[in-house]
Amino acid sequence: xxxxxxxxxxxxxxxxxxxxxxxxxxxxxxxxxxxxxxxxxxxxxxxxxxxxxxxxxxxxxxxxxxxxxxxxxxxxxxxxxxxxxxxxxxxxxxxxxxxxxxxxxxxxxxxxxxxxxxxxxxxxxxxxxxxxxxxxxxxxxxxxxxxxxxxxxxxxxxxxxxxxxxxxxxxxxxxxxxxxxxxxxxxxxxxxxxxxxxxxxxxxxxxxxxxxxxxxxxxxxxxxxxxx
Amino acid sequence: xxxxxxxxxxxxxxxxxxxxxxxxxxxxxxxxxxxxxxxxxxxxxxxxxxxxxxxxxxxxxxxxxxxxxxxxxxxxxxxxxxxxxxxxxxxxxxxxxxxxxxxxxxxxxxxxxxxxxxxxxxxxxxxxxxxxxxxxxxxxxxxxxxxxxxxxxxxxxxxxxxxxxxxxxxxxxxxxxxxxxxxxxxxxxxxxxxxxxxxxxxxxxxxxxxxxxxxxxxxxxxxxxxxx
Amino acid sequence: xxxxxxxxxxxxxxxxxxxxxxxxxxxxxxxxxxxxxxxxxxxxxxxxxxxxxxxxxxxxxxxxxxxxxxxxxxxxxxxxxxxxxxxxxxxxxxxxxxxxxxxxxxxxxxxxxxxxxxxxxxxxxxxxxxxxxxxxxxxxxxxxxxxxxxxxxxxxxxxxxxxxxxxxxxxxxxxxxxxxxxxxxxxxxxxxxxxxxxxxxxxxxxxxxxxxxxxxxxxxxxxxxxxx
Amino acid sequence: xxxxxxxxxxxxxxxxxxxxxxxxxxxxxxxxxxxxxxxxxxxxxxxxxxxxxxxxxxxxxxxxxxxxxxxxxxxxxxxxxxxxxxxxxxxxxxxxxxxxxxxxxxxxxxxxxxxxxxxxxxxxxxxxxxxxxxxxxxxxxxxxxxxxxxxxxxxxxxxxxxxxxxxxxxxxxxxxxxxxxxxxxxxxxxxxxxxxxxxxxxxxxxxxxxxxxxxxxxxxxxxxxxxx
DNA sequence: AATGAATGAGCGTTCATTCAT
DNA sequence: GATGAATGAACGCTCATTCAT
Numbered sequence: 001x002x003x004x005x006x007x008x009x010x011x012x013x014x015x016x017x018x019x020x021x022x023x024x025x026x027x028x029x030x031x032x033x034x035x036x037x038x039x040x041x042x043x044x045x046x047x048x049x050x051x052x053x054x055x056x057x058x059x060x061x062x063x064x065x066x067x068x069x070x071x072x073x074x075x076x077x078x079x080x081x082x083x084x085x086x087x088x089x090x091x092x093x094x095x096x097x098x099x100x101x102x103x104x105x106x107x108x109x110x111x112x113x114x115x116x117x118x119x120x121x122x123x124x125x126x127x128x129x130x131x132x133x134x135x136x137x138x139x140x141x142x143x144x145x146x147x148x149x150x151x152x153x154x155x156x157x158x159x160x161x162x163x164x165x166x167x168x169x170x171x172x173x174x175x176x177x178x179x180x181x182x183x184x185x186x187x188x189x190x191x192x193x194x195x196x197x198x199x200x201x202x203x204x205x206x207x208x209x210x211x212x213x214x215x216x217x218x219x220x221x222x223x224x225x226x227x228x
Numbered sequence: 229x230x231x232x233x234x235x236x237x238x239x240x241x242x243x244x245x246x247x248x249x250x251x252x253x254x255x256x257x258x259x260x261x262x263x264x265x266x267x268x269x270x271x272x273x274x275x276x277x278x279x280x281x282x283x284x285x286x287x288x289x290x291x292x293x294x295x296x297x298x299x300x301x302x303x304x305x306x307x308x309x310x311x312x313x314x315x316x317x318x319x320x321x322x323x324x325x326x327x328x329x330x331x332x333x334x335x336x337x338x339x340x341x342x343x344x345x346x347x348x349x350x351x352x353x354x355x356x357x358x359x360x361x362x363x364x365x366x367x368x369x370x371x372x373x374x375x376x377x378x379x380x381x382x383x384x385x386x387x388x389x390x391x392x393x394x395x396x397x398x399x400x401x402x403x404x405x406x407x408x409x410x411x412x413x414x415x416x417x418x419x420x421x422x423x424x425x426x427x428x429x430x431x432x433x434x435x436x437x438x439x440x441x442x443x444x445x446x447x448x449x450x451x452x453x454x455x456x
Numbered sequence: 457x458x459x460x461x462x463x464x465x466x467x468x469x470x471x472x473x474x475x476x477x478x479x480x481x482x483x484x485x486x487x488x489x490x491x492x493x494x495x496x497x498x499x500x501x502x503x504x505x506x507x508x509x510x511x512x513x514x515x516x517x518x519x520x521x522x523x524x525x526x527x528x529x530x531x532x533x534x535x536x537x538x539x540x541x542x543x544x545x546x547x548x549x550x551x552x553x554x555x556x557x558x559x560x561x562x563x564x565x566x567x568x569x570x571x572x573x574x575x576x577x578x579x580x581x582x583x584x585x586x587x588x589x590x591x592x593x594x595x596x597x598x599x600x601x602x603x604x605x606x607x608x609x610x611x612x613x614x615x616x617x618x619x620x621x622x623x624x625x626x627x628x629x630x631x632x633x634x635x636x637x638x639x640x641x642x643x644x645x646x647x648x649x650x651x652x653x654x655x656x657x658x659x660x661x662x663x664x665x666x667x668x669x670x671x672x673x674x675x676x677x678x679x680x681x682x683x684x
Numbered sequence: 685x686x687x688x689x690x691x692x693x694x695x696x697x698x699x700x701x702x703x704x705x706x707x708x709x710x711x712x713x714x715x716x717x718x719x720x721x722x723x724x725x726x727x728x729x730x731x732x733x734x735x736x737x738x739x740x741x742x743x744x745x746x747x748x749x750x751x752x753x754x755x756x757x758x759x760x761x762x763x764x765x766x767x768x769x770x771x772x773x774x775x776x777x778x779x780x781x782x783x784x785x786x787x788x789x790x791x792x793x794x795x796x797x798x799x800x801x802x803x804x805x806x807x808x809x810x811x812x813x814x815x816x817x818x819x820x821x822x823x824x825x826x827x828x829x830x831x832x833x834x835x836x837x838x839x840x841x842x843x844x845x846x847x848x849x850x851x852x853x854x855x856x857x858x859x860x861x862x863x864x865x866x867x868x869x870x871x872x873x874x875x876x877x878x879x880x881x882x883x884x885x886x887x888x889x890x891x892x893x894x895x896x897x898x899x900x901x902x903x904x905x906x907x908x909x910x911x912x
Numbered sequence: 913a914a915t916g917a918a919t920g921a922g923c924g925t926t927c928a929t930t931c932a933t
Numbered sequence: 934g935a936t937g938a939a940t941g942a943a944c945g946c947t948c949a950t951t952c953a954t
Binding site: 713715717718721752753754755756759 | 934935936937938
């Protein structure tokens with residue numbers, strides 16, 4: 001359950017840009033100076049998007065934040081959507097990396113659930129600013145809605161496989177439909193993050209981890225007696 | 229736990245207190261004809277908002293759908309936000325009504341949880357179009373974000389009170405923090421609705437009700453043995 | 457050989473605008489005020505296009521000339537191309553009208569040729585400003601190139617039919633291919649107009665009429681002896 | 685009536701006298717490598733202009749076609765207009781060469797007219813792509829409009845001289861004004877080329893030559909009886 | 913009450929040209 | 934000589950809102 005495969009799947013899914021207007025745009029810059037400028041733009045965009053939201057972000061704001069002219073922006077990205085895609089892509093990669101449960105983790109199911117939950121919360125907190133904006137963009141842009149769905153499915157599928165495995169091992173309720181259950185639990189954790197970290201309902205991190213872990217584990221019928 | 233108090237709280241919270249541009253606008257129309265026009269605009273707005281989203285909805289589209297001129301619109305509503313508020317307000321009222329659990333419902337906790345879940349799913353399905361748009365608007369408009377939070381809190385508080393009551397009755401895990409738990413379970417149900425009904429992950433209604441109910445009830449430590 | 461049918465053909469060919477962005481735009485204005493504004497815009501556009509050319513004409517220039525705001529322009533026309541089409545359309549109608557040879561004209565072929573030539577020169581002179589711009593636009597816009605071709609074909613076909621008729625009457629060289637001949641003669645007259653009236657090679661009107669008529673009539677083998 | 689003098693006149697008229705921005709630009713390159721780069725740019729420009737038109741041609745397109753960087757372009761040409769001038773200049777030289785009637789041609793007037801016509805058609809066909817673009821540029825740029833006029837005048841004057849000579853010889857109608865007649869006949873041939881080769885009205889080459897020659901010769905009153 | 917015409921600020925994008933290496 | 938990155942003025946178009954009947 002390492003994060004690498006998931007991240008790879010996502011990277012593939014997200015890296016389908018439309019044909020560049022000119023042969024140049026969208027290509028990797030050829031000089032160091034170019035690479036530095038591109039990076040400055042990406043960093044600036046991450047800041048501005050997280051601060052102002054997608055809709056209120058003007059290309060000129062990004063350019064200004066990166067200290068380049070607006071024309072320069074277009075040497076590197078075709079549209080606001082394009083740079084947002086690039087920004088989100090790296091965010092997602094980091095999210096997957098941070099939210100993964102290293103294979104060497106304690107084999108105890110409860111510990112694994114707790115680790116997954118804690119890592120997810122931490123990773124979400126780390127990237128809450130941009131994830132909130134992806135949520136925004138997904139509400140009016142079909143491409144990004146699809147991207148959001150794919151991220152979601154990646155987590156849900158991982159969960160679904162974990163549940164199915166535990167069901168085969170006979171340690172959780174085998175009568176639960178794995179996918180629907182995974183969907184519900186993914187909703188619980190991810191939306192809890194959204195509500196607390198984006199909408200601002202305040203909860204103590206450890207209390208949240210403990211509560212979510214308990215609801216999750218007990219919900220699927222895992223015997224907590226031996227686990228704690 | 230009837231819906232009326234909740235709805236009343238909400239209605240208060242959602243009322244728009246800003247001073248009307250002219251003495252007339254925003255007031256209840258005096259004549260029958262005026263009342264009819266206002267209603268036509270509201271109905272048209274519900275249709276157009278749900279169809280095109282808030283951002284892509286133009287005042288002229290609403291006016292056209294209502295078969296009035298764009299000038300007429302401003303005789304009844306000050307801004308696009310104002311009519312959206314009005315539309316959402318009535319949606320929320322209906323949502324609360326539909327999602328409530330009548331007091332006369334079987335006193336069995338499991339049945340009450342299942343009923344609440346089923347009603348929520350049905351109510352959400354009924355209003356998914358506009359709820360999705362509220363979700364959209366909440367991502368870039370602070371007023372509507374607050375509105376969304378209040379709706380959410382209404383459901384969460386109801387849940388929180390229910391859990392506290394069951395904890396006092398000694399039928400569920402008393403060590404769980406009621407509010408945090410309620411937040412998590414509200415996330416589970418509401419976001420499941422969003423993912424399945426708005427983003428389009430398809431699940432059988434009854435399977436969803438059963439799964440969510442099981443996760444919920446077992447999660448808080450309710451003994452299912454006697455319940456089913 | 458009245459102009460009405462030709463004009464009708466053209467009007468048809470030119471009146472196929474793409475679907476209007478909104479239901480409103482492109483429709484006939486509903487009030488007198490609206491009709492007046494639309495007319496003012498058309499008149500202003502004719503002036504500005506003729507003065508500055510298509511490329512150098514800015515929407516704001518047209519709006520300013522018509523003394524309306526730039527937004528108002530878009531209440532009546534979707535694009536610069538759209539208003540240019542409308543302007544050209546009326547120009548073409550007038551051109552056909554002015555360049556036609558009334559049926560009651562002397563039946564003598566030579567007189568008819570001379571009348572047609574004179575009327576064409578006069579009509580071209582009348583509308584040289586805008587015809588020059590159509591020529592310009594036709595060089596980079598396929599739609600207008602097609603429009604220009606159709607106008608051209610209308611004149612050529614009229615000429616072609618006239619030649620064929622005279623060939624049947626045995627009064628001109630029957631061995632000439634009617635269409636190719638008509639193309640060449642249309643070129644001679646229309647391009648002479650372009651060179652003298654647009655590019656500014658100066659010729660006396662009557663000398664030009666006489667010369668073109670002579671070349672035309674003698675070229676197709678008409679016996680001039682009896683004609684003059 | 686060889687083409688060389690005409691071409692020389694033209695070359696003078698087309699030279700661009702404005703002061704170069706830097707001492708270097710516009711001067712003949714010093715090194716072989718420089719000469720090769722300049723040639724590559726010229727060839728590339730001819731291709732791109734003919735393919736995309738003047739307006740849609742971007743400096744970067746020319747540079748890309750020539751496989752040099754856009755910066756390099758400005759080492760050789762000051763502006764897009766400057767390289768277009770150079771491209772057209774060489775086109776014109778070739779056009780004059782191809783369209784000329786060698787002095788050793790049969791002294792029969794009819795044969796000379798036919799040869800001139802055929803050569804013009806062939807030469808136009810050869811360079812139709814760029815001539816069409818010159819036509820385009822002439823519609824919005826005064827310098828190129830003047831250039832186009834000069835080319836035109838070169839052909840017209842040649843024709844005018846030919847007609848005057850034949851009038852002196854008493855073999856054509858002496859009452860025709862030579863210049864106006866030449867203008868009309870030049871229009872006939874050149875615009876026939878434009879319509880058929882650029883706008884795409886299709887005619888058989890030989891039929892066109894025959895028809896144009898007949899109209900031309902008979903139009904000026906040349907006795908065809910002995911000529912054929 | 914209703915109409916529909918008028919307004920104008922605001923922003924994304926292009927591309928010829930210059931500059932630093 | 935060659936490179937490719939940087940520049941920024943310029944303009945079309947939208948649409949919420951106001952205004953005159």
